Amino acid sequence: MKIFTFDQVTSTQDLARSYLATHAHQAAFVANSQTKSYGKRGRSFFSPPNTGVYFSLAVPDFKLNKEKSELLTPAIATALVDILQSLFSSIKLKLKWVNDIYLDNKKVGGILTEYSTNGLIIGVGINISTQVFPNNLQEKAGSIIKQDFNRQKLIKSLLRAVSTCLGAYESGAFLPQYRHLSCLLNKNITLQLGKKVVHGIAVNINERGELVVKSNGQLHSYSSGEVIKVESK
Secondary structure, eight states: OEEEEEEEESOHHHHHHHHHTTOOSOEEEEEEEESSOBOGGGOBOOOOTTSEEEEEEEEETOOOOGGGGGGHHHHHHHHHHHHHHHHSTTOOOEEETTTEEEETTEEEEEEEEEEETTEEEEEEEEESSOOOOOGGGTTTBOOSOSSOOOHHHHHHHHHHHHHHHTTTGGGOTTHHHHHHHBSSTTEEEEEEETTEEEEEEEEEEOTTSOEEEEETTEEEEESSOEEEEEEEO
């Protein structure tokens, strides 16, 4: 895999998308900082220099198994947490369905999978040692450590983990670990589905990677949506 590195870019996702339009080989785009990075639903992702890991993997002509498509993002999230836990053993990371990495109730990272006619783009942003956040993020965002880290080693390990998931996500073998890492299960949640809001208890993440919620005495499975509130039972 070819890896392109940059000091500052608007967004590694944009670079990967442009690459897919004219290339047929897998490549990664890594940046020290981003000025217009974004996550799920187009929300901006704070990407300051030197303190985070930001990259996108471009996979041309990726053949997605439509019946198993919802498993890809949680498979990647689980693999990334395994790498981070092995390198920073004193922390205890959690996963918020479907694509967010949490530590001490604050978001420290996220995964964004985007599909185009030319292939698949997987974006990863993780706050490793970021200590200063904009005012609107101070209560929501956090970082994993406070000291410096070996950026090159970490990026290579994370990229290798993401690449491995591309051929392994369909088995669902990661699901027990994903459930174990979940910060939602057995808690009261509020799920935003477009203009609709669902209140209930998150009881499971099923074999398709869907969130199973018990609401008004009935079980419902959701393949998409955003959990906007989490409370203990």
